[in-house]
Amino acid sequence: MKEIKVNASKKYSIYITSDSNLLRTIVELNKIHSVFIVTDENVYNLHKNLLDTISNLISGIYIIQPGEKSKSIETxxxxxxxxxxxxxxxxxxxxxxxxxVVGDIxxxxxxxxxxxxxxxxxxTTLLAQCDSSIGGKNGFDFLKIKNIIGTFHQPKFIFSEVNLLKTLEERQFINGLAEVIKYGVISDKNLFEYLFQNRRAILEMECDKLIHIVYQTSKIKASIIEKDELDLGERHILNFGHTIGHAIESIMNFEILHGEAIAIGMLVESYMAYKLGYLRRDEYDRIATLIRYFKLPTNIKLENYDELFLYMNMDKKRTTNQLKFALPKGIGNAIITTDLNEALIKDSIKNCLGG
Amino acid sequence: MKEIKVNASKKYSIYITSDSNLLRTIVELNKIHSVFIVTDENVYNLHKNLLDTISNLISGIYIIQPGEKSKSIETxxxxxxxxxxxxxxxxxxxxxxxxxVVGDIxxxxxxxxxxxxxxxxxxTTLLAQCDSSIGGKNGFDFLKIKNIIGTFHQPKFIFSEVNLLKTLEERQFINGLAEVIKYGVISDKNLFEYLFQNRRAILEMECDKLIHIVYQTSKIKASIIEKDELDLGERHILNFGHTIGHAIESIMNFEILHGEAIAIGMLVESYMAYKLGYLRRDEYDRIATLIRYFKLPTNIKLENYDELFLYMNMDKKRTTNQLKFALPKGIGNAIITTDLNEALIKDSIKNCLGG
Structure with missing residues (x-):
C-alpha cells in the first residue's frame, strides 16, 4: 500500500492499494466508529463486498441512481x-x-x-481516484449549471483500491485517462513518458500500472491543493484542456463524457501553446498522439465553430472578465494566461476541429 | 465607531457605530465592488435608506418573509x-x-x-448584533429540526448600527437582552453589573448604552470563536441556558422567542449551579432578579414537567450520549459539565417551574 499525506487546512491521507482488506485497518487507524454510506446502484451491486469488513460500523446506506442527473437538490x-x-x-x-457524482453529492x-x-x-472510477476525490470540491447542478452550488470540504481520508476499476466499461476507464494525461502534460514529464511506454498494459488494467498512475496523479493534485486549497490561483493550472472542454460539454448538452471533452480541449489548447511558442511542434504532436493512443476523441462535429467561443465567454462571465487558459509550457510544465487574443483562439479551434 | 478585530481562520472586523453613513466607508475599505442583498420585508420597509450610500454597488435584492418559517430549503x-x-x-x-433568520439563510x-x-x-436585531451574526454559523430547518443543515462561514465584516434597533418591538428587543445577560453571567461580571445599573436607560435604548452592550458582547463572542471556531469545546460555554432552553423551544413548538426560552433556561440552570455549589444563593437571586427586571419570562405552564427532561434527551442524542450543561461558576465565569444526575435536573426544573 502507498500513502500520500496531504497537508491542507486539514491533514489527511490518500491510501492507494490493490488489497481491499486493508479498508478495515485504515478505518480503525482513523478511529471511525460509525459510517453512513452514499453510493450508486451500479457500484453497490458490483462492489458491496468491499464493505463487508466494516459492516458492523454501517448505520445506513443511501443508493442513488448513477449519472449526472442525480446531482440535484432532490437527491x-x-x-x-x-x-x-x-x-x-x-x-x-x-x-x-x-x-x-457520488463524491460530489x-x-x-x-x-x-x-x-x-x-x-x-x-x-471507484479512474477519474475519481486520480482527480475528483482529491481536493475537497463538491457540489450539485441547478438550472442546468454544473456544480453551481457546492463547498470545499476536505475528507478524513481517501481509500483508492485499484481493483475497483476493473469492472469499468472501457469508455469510462479511458474517460479517466484524459485527466491522467493532463497531469503528465502540466506537471510530470516522467508520468507522460510512462503513459506512452505502458499504454498497452494500462489499457489492460495491470494492477501495478494502475497503482503507479493513481499514485503519481494523486501526488501532483495533493501538492497543488496544499498550495491553493480554495482555487484562487495555483490550482488553475488543473484547468488545462478545460476552458475549451467545458464549452464543448455545454454545447453538447453534456452528451459527452468529461474526459472526452477535456481530451479535445487539451488538443486545441496544446495547439494554442504551440502557436504561442510554449510547445515545440514535436511536443504538440506527441500530446496529440498520446490522446489518440488511448482512443480518446479528438474532434466533434459542430455546425458553427465560432459558437464554441460564445460558450466559453458565457462560462467566463461568472468568474472574471477575461478568458483564462492553463497552457503547457514544454511537457511537464504549465502557465496560466489571460493574455490570448480572440483570433488565435478561433484559429486554433478551426485548425484542430473545423478542418 | 468601535472596531473589534476577529482572529478566526479568516480575519475580519466587527464595526459598532451609531452613524449609518459609515457603511459606505467600510464597504470601500473592504474593497467590495458588488453586493447582493438578502433581507426581510419588515427590515427592508423600515430601513432600506441605510443602503442608499451603496446603491450603485447593488446587483440584486431578495426579500424574504420575516420569521422562522422562511428558514427552509425553498427560501x-x-x-x-x-x-x-x-x-x-x-x-x-x-x-x-x-x-x-436572514443571517442564517x-x-x-x-x-x-x-x-x-x-x-x-x-x-438589525439585538440578538443578531450581540450574538448570532458573530461566529460564522448558518443554517436552515428541515423535518422540524432547527438548523439541522448548515455550515460555518465566517463573514468579511459585520456592520452593527445600533439605531437599527430602535424600531424593534419591545418584546423583540428584550428577546435579545436574554443573550446579553448570558454573556455577563458566563464571562463578564462588569457587563452583568452594567446591565443592573443601566437597566432603565437600556430599555429606553439610549445609543451609548446600546453601543456598550453590543461592543462588550461582541468582544466576548469573538474571543470565544477565536479559540474554538468549529464548536468543539470552549464554545460550548455559550450554551448556558440553552440545554433547558432548547427543550422549552421544542416543547412549545417554537411558539416562544429564543431569548425567552433561554431566560427560563438560565434560571433553571443557575439554580442547578447553586445546588452544586457553583453559585452562592445571593448570586443566583441576582441573576433571577436581572431576568425579571428586563421583563423576560421566568416560567412556562406545562402539564408534566418531566416531559422537558425527555425533550432534552432527544436533543442530546444527535451529538453525544451525555446531557451537557454550561453552568455559571460565580458571576462572570462558566464551566461545562456532563456530570449531573437526573434527580438534580428534574428537581431543579420542578423547583423553578413547577412550584
Whole structure:
C-alpha cells in the first residue's frame, strides 16, 4: 500500500492499494466508529463486498441512481431525510462510495449536515481516484449549471483500491485517462513518458500500472491543493484542456463524457501553446498522439465553430472578465494566461476541429 | 465607531457605530465592488435608506418573509434561482441585512453558491448584533429540526448600527437582552453589573448604552470563536441556558422567542449551579432578579414537567450520549459539565417551574 499525506487546512491521507482488506485497518487507524454510506446502484451491486469488513460500523446506506442527473437538490434532500430518520449524529462519518457524482453529492451532504460530518472517499472510477476525490470540491447542478452550488470540504481520508476499476466499461476507464494525461502534460514529464511506454498494459488494467498512475496523479493534485486549497490561483493550472472542454460539454448538452471533452480541449489548447511558442511542434504532436493512443476523441462535429467561443465567454462571465487558459509550457510544465487574443483562439479551434 | 478585530481562520472586523453613513466607508475599505442583498420585508420597509450610500454597488435584492418559517430549503433555492438569473458571480458579496433568520439563510447561501462568496452582516436585531451574526454559523430547518443543515462561514465584516434597533418591538428587543445577560453571567461580571445599573436607560435604548452592550458582547463572542471556531469545546460555554432552553423551544413548538426560552433556561440552570455549589444563593437571586427586571419570562405552564427532561434527551442524542450543561461558576465565569444526575435536573426544573 502507498500513502500520500496531504497537508491542507486539514491533514489527511490518500491510501492507494490493490488489497481491499486493508479498508478495515485504515478505518480503525482513523478511529471511525460509525459510517453512513452514499453510493450508486451500479457500484453497490458490483462492489458491496468491499464493505463487508466494516459492516458492523454501517448505520445506513443511501443508493442513488448513477449519472449526472442525480446531482440535484432532490437527491441531497433525500439523503438528509434518510439521515434524520435514522438519527445520524455528528459522530458518524459519511463514506462516498462511487465515482465523481457520488463524491460530489456525498461531499456536499457531509459538509452541510449538522454543520459538517467527517467524509471518507472510496472512489471507484479512474477519474475519481486520480482527480475528483482529491481536493475537497463538491457540489450539485441547478438550472442546468454544473456544480453551481457546492463547498470545499476536505475528507478524513481517501481509500483508492485499484481493483475497483476493473469492472469499468472501457469508455469510462479511458474517460479517466484524459485527466491522467493532463497531469503528465502540466506537471510530470516522467508520468507522460510512462503513459506512452505502458499504454498497452494500462489499457489492460495491470494492477501495478494502475497503482503507479493513481499514485503519481494523486501526488501532483495533493501538492497543488496544499498550495491553493480554495482555487484562487495555483490550482488553475488543473484547468488545462478545460476552458475549451467545458464549452464543448455545454454545447453538447453534456452528451459527452468529461474526459472526452477535456481530451479535445487539451488538443486545441496544446495547439494554442504551440502557436504561442510554449510547445515545440514535436511536443504538440506527441500530446496529440498520446490522446489518440488511448482512443480518446479528438474532434466533434459542430455546425458553427465560432459558437464554441460564445460558450466559453458565457462560462467566463461568472468568474472574471477575461478568458483564462492553463497552457503547457514544454511537457511537464504549465502557465496560466489571460493574455490570448480572440483570433488565435478561433484559429486554433478551426485548425484542430473545423478542418 | 468601535472596531473589534476577529482572529478566526479568516480575519475580519466587527464595526459598532451609531452613524449609518459609515457603511459606505467600510464597504470601500473592504474593497467590495458588488453586493447582493438578502433581507426581510419588515427590515427592508423600515430601513432600506441605510443602503442608499451603496446603491450603485447593488446587483440584486431578495426579500424574504420575516420569521422562522422562511428558514427552509425553498427560501434557499429561491435565492439561488434569482442569483443565477441575475448572473451573480464569485466577485459579488452577499449582504445579510436583517435578524437571525436572514443571517442564517444568507450565510448558508454565501457559503454554498459557487463554493463560497464573501458575506457581510448588517444585523438589525439585538440578538443578531450581540450574538448570532458573530461566529460564522448558518443554517436552515428541515423535518422540524432547527438548523439541522448548515455550515460555518465566517463573514468579511459585520456592520452593527445600533439605531437599527430602535424600531424593534419591545418584546423583540428584550428577546435579545436574554443573550446579553448570558454573556455577563458566563464571562463578564462588569457587563452583568452594567446591565443592573443601566437597566432603565437600556430599555429606553439610549445609543451609548446600546453601543456598550453590543461592543462588550461582541468582544466576548469573538474571543470565544477565536479559540474554538468549529464548536468543539470552549464554545460550548455559550450554551448556558440553552440545554433547558432548547427543550422549552421544542416543547412549545417554537411558539416562544429564543431569548425567552433561554431566560427560563438560565434560571433553571443557575439554580442547578447553586445546588452544586457553583453559585452562592445571593448570586443566583441576582441573576433571577436581572431576568425579571428586563421583563423576560421566568416560567412556562406545562402539564408534566418531566416531559422537558425527555425533550432534552432527544436533543442530546444527535451529538453525544451525555446531557451537557454550561453552568455559571460565580458571576462572570462558566464551566461545562456532563456530570449531573437526573434527580438534580428534574428537581431543579420542578423547583423553578413547577412550584
Amino acid at each position: 441531497i434532500m433525500g439523503i438528509y431525510d434518510k439521515m434524520i430518520n435514522l438519527g445520524i449524529g455528528k459522530k458518524t462519518s459519511i463514506i462516498a462510495f462511487g465515482g465523481g 456525498a461531499g456536499f451532504v457531509a459538509s452541510t449536515y449538522m454543520r459538517g460530518l467527517d467524509l471518507i472517499h472510496i472512489p | 434557499i433555492m429561491g435565492i439561488y434561482d434569482k442569483m443565477i438569473n441575475l448572473g451573480i458571480g464569485k466577485k459579488t458579496s452577499i449582504i445579510a441585512f436583517g435578524g437571525g 444568507a450565510g448558508f447561501v454565501a457559503s454554498t453558491y459557487m463554493r463560497g462568496l464573501d458575506l457581510i452582516h448588517i444585523p
